[in-house]
Amino acid sequence: MARRAPRQNGARTRTQRRPRPDNDGLIQVLAKVVREVESAVQRGHASPSTRTKFQVVALLMREERARVKADETKAAARRTEDLKRLDGIATILATTAARDASLLGLLADDAVISDRARSLRRELLEAAGIEVPHEPAEAPEPAEPTAAEQRRVVPQSVVSRQLANPFLPPDYSAVAVRTAKPRRLAGWELIEPLLRSFEAGGTSSCMDLPDPTSTGVTGGLHLMPHQAQVVAAAAEGHRTFLLADEPGLGKTAQALLAAEAANAYPLLVVVPNVVKMNWAREARLWTPRHPATVVYGDGETIDGFADIIIVNYEVLDRHVGWLGDLGLRGMVVDEAHYIKNRKSQRSQNVLHLSERIRERTANPLVMALTGTPLINDIEDFTAIWQLLGWIDETKPVGELMAALEETGLTPADRGFLAAARAAVIDRGIVRRRKVDVAADLPARRVADVPVEIDGEAGRSIRAAEQSLARRLVDRYERTLEARHGGEVIEGIDHGLVRQVAAWERASKSTKKSDENVFTMMRRIGQAKAGLAADYAAQLARSAGKVVFFAKHIDVMDTAEETFAKRGIRYASIRGDQTAAARQKHIDAFTHDPDVAVVVCSLTAAGVGLNLQIASNLVLAELSWTDAEQTQAIDRVHRIGQGEPVTAWRIIAAQTLDTRIAELIDSKAGLAARALDGADTEIVDSADVQLEALVALLEDALREREHAQAS
Known part of the structure; x- marks a missing residue:
C-alpha cells in the first residue's frame, strides 16, 4: 500500500496526520473498532453497521497479519509483538462470533462485500495514515437493509398463495374518491381544537x-x-x-x-x-x-x-x-x-x-x-x-x-x-x-378493604416512606434556598413542589439503597399479599368462585401458597404460559366446581378473558391507571353475568397505597367526560406516579410547618 507524503503547508498550517511506522496505527484502529463490535454484540445489538464493522475488521486483520509475517525489514521482536496484538484482535472476533453465529457467514469466501463495507475499509485505513488508491466506480448496490427489515420473513404458505395467484384482482376502487381541498380552514391549526x-x-x-x-x-x-x-x-x-x-x-x-x-x-x-x-x-x-x-x-x-x-x-x-x-x-x-x-x-x-x-x-x-x-x-x-x-x-x-x-x-x-x-x-x-x-346486566361496585400491615414489614414500609419524603424535602429546601438566597418564604411553593416531584420521577441516579415510588408500591404489594389471599380464601368459602388479580409474580406466588395451605384448589393465568396451558386453566376455573379461585396476572389476564362464572374479584395490588383496573373488573362484569359484581380492592392503610387509590379514582373522569357526556372534571394529565410524589412532598412540608408552629 502506498503511504502518504507529508504536506508542506508552512509553519502556521496545522499539523497533518502522519503515517505511523510499520502500520502500528492500523492495529490500534482495528483494536478500537473490534472493541466497539464486541460491546454491541454483548448488548444483543448486532445492527447492520455492527455487522459491517465485524466483516471489515476481520478482513483487514487478515491482510495485516499476512503483511507483517512477510515483512523481512521489521525486527523480529517487533514482528512478534505485532502478531501477538493481531492475535488478540482475532480472539475477540472469535468470541464475538460465538455469541452470534450469523457473523461467521460474513467471513465466507463467497461473502458479499457491500459498498458500505468498502467505504468503511477506506475510512479505517485513512484513519491509520495509509494512502488508499481510488477504485473505479461501480454500479451502486441496494441500500443495506435495516435491522427491522432483516427480521422480516415470508411464510412458505404465503409464497404458495402468491404463486397460485400471482396477480391480485384489479380493484378499481383504488382510484380514491377525491375530496375538495380545504379552503376556509387552510392554514388553521385543527388537531388541537x-x-x-x-x-x-x-x-x-x-x-x-x-x-x-x-x-x-x-x-x-x-x-x-x-x-x-x-x-x-x-x-x-x-x-x-x-x-x-x-x-x-x-x-x-x-x-x-x-x-x-x-x-x-x-x-x-x-x-x-x-x-x-x-x-x-x-x-x-x-x-x-x-x-x-x-x-x-x-x-x-x-x-x-x-x-x-x-x-x-x-x-x-x-x-x-x-x-x-x-x-x-x-x-x-x-x-x-x-x-x-x-x-x-x-x-x-x-x-x-x-x-x-x-x-x-x-x-x-x-x-x-x-x-x-x-x-x-x-x-x-x-x-x-x-x-x-x-x-x-x-x-x-x-x-x-x-x-x-x-x-x-x-x-x-x-x-x-x-x-x-x-x-x-x-x-x-x-x-x-x-x-x-344491557339493562339486564347486574350492577357492579368497587369496595375498598383497608388492611393493617403490622410487624417488621409495616415498620420497614413506614420507614421507607419517611426516607423518600425526607429526600424530597431536602431537595425542595436546597432548591428554594438557591432561588431566594436564604430569604424566608411563607407557605409552600406548589410550582417548585411539582418540579421536585418531576425530578424525582425522572431521576436515574438514585442510590440502589434508596426507595422510589415504584419500589415502594412493590414492597407494599408484597407485604399485603398474604392478607389479600386470606380475604380471597374467605370469599371463596362463603360466596363461591373468586378471581384474584395481582401485578407481580411474587405476589401471585404468595397467594397460591396461601390457597394451597388452606386446601383451596386454584387455577393460574400468567404471561409466560403457552396458549394451551392458559386455556386449560381457564377451562378448569370455568367448568370444574372444585376450582374455587383463579390467580391472574393483571397485565396478562386483564384483557380477552370471560370469567363471568364468578361475581367476586380481589384486586391485591393497585394499578397505575383506572383503565387497567377497569379492564380487570370487566373480565367478570360482562354479558352473561347474572349476579351483582363486587371488586374488593385491598388497600394498605396509613401508607402510600391509600393516596394511590384516590389518584386512580380521580383519573376515571377522563373517559367519562370525553366519551360519555358526564360532568366529571378531568384531572391534570400528569401521571399517577408524579401526583403521588407531589402529595407525599406536600404532606411532609405541612407536617414540618405544623411542627415548627407548635
Missing part, C-alpha cells in the same frame, strides 16, 4: 346507527341489539369505526360480523398476544365460513389462504412486509390504546399497514377496538384517529376535513368545538355503556 372539543365534554359520543333488521346470525346464534347495529352500519357502507363500547359488551363479535357484512377479506386482526387464541375461537364461532389463521413466531404454521389473519403486536414487525402486499381489504386493531405512543415501533407498524391498505383500497374496513381509548390524556385519541385515516400527523384529512369545511366555522368562531366534535363522532365513534344497552 378537535381534541379540546372532546375535553370540553358534551353529549354521549356515539354516531347514529341504523336499526338492525335481524339479530340472528349463522349457526343459530343471536346478537344483542347494540351489537347488531354496528353490523348493520357496516352492511350499509360505513367503513371506519372507533368501537369504544365499555368492556364486556361483545366488541369481538361485532368486529368479525362487520367484516363479513363488508366482505372485508383478507382481514388482518392485530391483537395482544394473550388473546390470539380467543380471537381464533370467536372467529370459528361467529364467522365459520371464513377460515382464520394465527401467526406464531415466523409464521411457519399459518394458512396463507385464510380469510382472517390474526397476529399479535409483538411479532408484527417480522410480517409487515408480506402483509402489506397481501391485498388486505380490512383491518381490526384490538386494544387499540396499545398504539397511543405514535413514536413506538409497535405503533409505527400498525399505522404503516393501515396506510398501505388505504393505498390499495379506497374504502377498506378499518376498526379500532378499545373499551378504554383514553388512559391519561386526551391526546391518546390521535394515534387511533390516524389509524382510521381521519387525520395525518398534522391535520384532518379526507371526509373529516370535508365535514369541518361544511360547518362554515373556524376555530375562532363560537360553536366550532361542538360542530367539530359532532364531525369526528360521525366518522365512526361508537360508544355504548352497559347501563344503557
